[in-house]
Amino acid sequence: xxxxxxxxxxxxxxxxxxxxxxxxxxxxxxxxxxxxxxxxxxxxxxxxxxxxxxxxxxxxxxxxxxxxxxxxxxxxxxxxxxxxxxxxxxxxxxxxxxxxxxxxxxxxxxxxxxxxxxxxxxxxxxxxxxxxxxxxxxxxxxxxxxxxxxxxxxxxxxxxxxxxxxxxxxxxxxxxxxxxxxxxxxxxxxxxxxxxxxxxxxxxxxxxxxxxxxxxxxxxxxxxxxxxxxxxxxxxxxxxxxxxxxxxxxxxxxxxxxxxxxxxxxxxxxxxxxxxxxxxxxxxxxxxxxxxxxxxxxxxxxxxxxxxxxxxxxxxxxxxxx
Amino acid sequence: xxxxxxxxxxxxxxxxxxxxxxxxxxxxxxxxxxxxxxxxxxxxxxxxxxxxxxxxxxxxxxxxxxxxxxxxxxxxxxxxxxxxxxxxxxxxxxxxxxxxxxxxxxxxxxxxxxxxxxxxxxxxxxxxxxxxxxxxxxxxxxxxxxxxxxxxxxxxxxxxxxxxxxxxxxxxxxxxxxxxxxxxxxxxxxxxxxxxxxxxxxxxxxxxxxxxxxxxxxxxxxxxxxxxxxxxxxxxxxxxxxxxxxxxxxxxxxxxxxxxxxxxxxxxxxxxxxxxxxxxxxxx
Numbered sequence: 001x002x003x004x005x006x007x008x009x010x011x012x013x014x015x016x017x018x019x020x021x022x023x024x025x026x027x028x029x030x031x032x033x034x035x036x037x038x039x040x041x042x043x044x045x046x047x048x049x050x051x052x053x054x055x056x057x058x059x060x061x062x063x064x065x066x067x068x069x070x071x072x073x074x075x076x077x078x079x080x081x082x083x084x085x086x087x088x089x090x091x092x093x094x095x096x097x098x099x100x101x102x103x104x105x106x107x108x109x110x111x112x113x114x115x116x117x118x119x120x121x122x123x124x125x126x127x128x129x130x131x132x133x134x135x136x137x138x139x140x141x142x143x144x145x146x147x148x149x150x151x152x153x154x155x156x157x158x159x160x161x162x163x164x165x166x167x168x169x170x171x172x173x174x175x176x177x178x179x180x181x182x183x184x185x186x187x188x189x190x191x192x193x194x195x196x197x198x199x200x201x202x203x204x205x206x207x208x209x210x211x212x213x214x215x216x217x218x219x220x221x222x223x224x225x226x227x228x229x230x231x232x233x234x235x236x237x238x239x240x241x242x243x244x245x246x247x248x249x250x251x252x253x254x255x256x257x258x259x260x261x262x263x264x265x266x267x268x269x270x271x272x273x274x275x276x277x278x279x280x281x282x283x284x285x286x287x288x289x290x291x292x293x294x295x296x297x298x299x300x301x302x303x304x305x306x307x308x309x310x311x312x313x314x315x316x317x318x319x320x321x322x
Numbered sequence: 323x324x325x326x327x328x329x330x331x332x333x334x335x336x337x338x339x340x341x342x343x344x345x346x347x348x349x350x351x352x353x354x355x356x357x358x359x360x361x362x363x364x365x366x367x368x369x370x371x372x373x374x375x376x377x378x379x380x381x382x383x384x385x386x387x388x389x390x391x392x393x394x395x396x397x398x399x400x401x402x403x404x405x406x407x408x409x410x411x412x413x414x415x416x417x418x419x420x421x422x423x424x425x426x427x428x429x430x431x432x433x434x435x436x437x438x439x440x441x442x443x444x445x446x447x448x449x450x451x452x453x454x455x456x457x458x459x460x461x462x463x464x465x466x467x468x469x470x471x472x473x474x475x476x477x478x479x480x481x482x483x484x485x486x487x488x489x490x491x492x493x494x495x496x497x498x499x500x501x502x503x504x505x506x507x508x509x510x511x512x513x514x515x516x517x518x519x520x521x522x523x524x525x526x527x528x529x530x531x532x533x534x535x536x537x538x539x540x541x542x543x544x545x546x547x548x549x550x551x552x553x554x555x556x557x558x559x560x561x562x563x564x565x566x567x568x569x570x571x572x573x574x575x576x577x578x579x580x581x582x583x584x585x586x587x588x589x590x591x592x593x594x595x596x597x598x599x600x601x602x603x604x605x606x
Binding site (some may be wrong): 005017165167168170172173174175176178179181182183185186187188189190205206209210212223224226227228232233234235236237239240250251252253258262309310313314316317318319320321 | 334392402404405406408410411413414415416436444464466467468471492495497498499500501502503505506507509510511512513514516531532533535536537538539540541554555556560561564567569570573574584
């Protein structure tokens with residue numbers, strides 16, 4: 001039940017310490033002559049209760065932290081669990097290759113599809129090479145190229161969102177970060193194949209939406225999707241970045257919030273304690289949802305798919321008057 | 323490297339308006355130029371499209387004055403004026419979003435940050451829209467997004483060109499995820515408009531950033547900008563905080579973007595009407 005990296009969030013810690021104790025007792029039981037089985041089962045019950053207590057009522061800020069958990073399964077972890085035959089395609093054919101937004105052909109239930117997503121790193125070194133999952137224009141232009149390929153070959157597209165946002169840097173601005181995102185939004189709205197977008201962890205503003213214009217938009221239970229990061233919102237509106245948890249509440253950015261506001265189609269339940277506690281189980285739940293939605297969409301004609309997606313996004317907005 | 327000290331914050335929403343016209347300087351009989359500090363007789367400044375006669379600095383130009391000056395006399399018919407913003411999140415920071423809306427509405431006499439309708443330029447019919455930057459930094463919430471989408475739908479229906487003047491800090495964070503979705507909505511409307519053969523001319527004003535830059539504003543068939551306008555995705559302060567370097571002189575200004583191939587032309591305010599008329603004559 002270890003989290004893999006040893007990294008634990010504050011509110012996870014009591015649970016993880018208890019689990020460590022259980023593991024120690026188990027080790028003693030098997031190696032020695034003393035029988036701890038009654039203590040172990042007592043502690044296991046306690047751990048289960050504690051887990052329910054902690055995770056049944058997470059604050060929005062706690063969900064933000066889970067969404068960013070470094071042990072959380074990332075795009076490539078899900079690819080490994082859910083797809084076969086993954087063939088990664090590189091480069092935007094304009095300027096360069098961006099490893100923070102990657103994708104390629106793969107098989108889902110044996111059938112060829114296109115998959116693409118933001119890729120974060122788990123270690124600092126990995127994160128440096130993945131640019132912390134923050135794409136530059138090349139990433140978005142490669143994503144566009146891949147999606148247009150999928151359309152040509154009539155393959156459904158799965159996109160997976162997990163980014164703090166598009167990278168704010170000098171080169172990115174020089175090469176048209178805003179333009180690259182804008183073009184993706186326009187082109188995605190008219191692609192003639194099914195698109196299913198899933199927010200895996202962080203859905204950070206325009207940099208997330210740029211691969212998020214799907215016929216279906218799904219979110220993992222402990223993921224977030226927001227117009228601005230809670231820290232950014234706090235420093236602008238509350239003039240204090242430390243009020244991020246307050247900003248998270250104001251922004252209503254959790255999967256549950258977005259489902260209630262009818263902005264997304266489904267929340268995918270994660271295993272108890274979050275996806276990082278049992279990645280295969282999280283992947284299984286995601287796979288089930290993807291299968292269901294793809295099944296619903298595959299009966300639609302190309303024109304119907306475009307109309308369906310257009311109508312979905314055209315309808316967003318809350319205002320009065322006609 | 324700066325990676326370890328502080329996470330960059332990514333914003334498609336406005337930073338606190340970086341350079342709004344300073345009321346104290348721009349009100350009254352006399353105005354002081356924001357760039358060269360020359361004192362200008364206010365009427366003269368207004369007659370000069372709010373461009374400083376000494377240094378050519380383009381001051382903020384209210385949307386209705388702009389539309390009045392650029393469109394053929396009395397040709398503008400406003401649409402969707404009655405659309406009003408709501409408060410879908412019940413958002414509140416130091417001030418309630420509802421109160422912010424109320425005070426902007428009272429001060430400016432506009433329901434939200436965008437004015438749109440149909441007009442003519444040198445006889446050419448256009449479906450036109452213009453941001454009201456003074457209304458919450460020209461930020462885009464549901465009403466702005468809806469009005470922008472309708473500009474393209476109207477142009478498509480009337481089979482006429484679309485023309486949008488953008489001046490916005492980006493998405494309106496007080497409407498949260500609904501603001502973000504306006505980026506997709508407006509861009510989708512453009513995709514549909516483009517099934518026809520009429521052009522969309524996008525004019526970028528100071529400033530055009532964030533979610534507005536990263537959606538319909540940068541999707542023009544032809545993209546023009548006023549001189550020295552700040553245009554980009556991330557605000558300069560966010561970039562500076564991320565890369566921990568001073569930004570080069572002129573970074574993200576119109577001239578910089580033209581040089582990097584991101585714009586078609588920079589057009590001085592005094593030439594704007596003639597240039598638009600020329601363009602509409604060629605491809606309208």
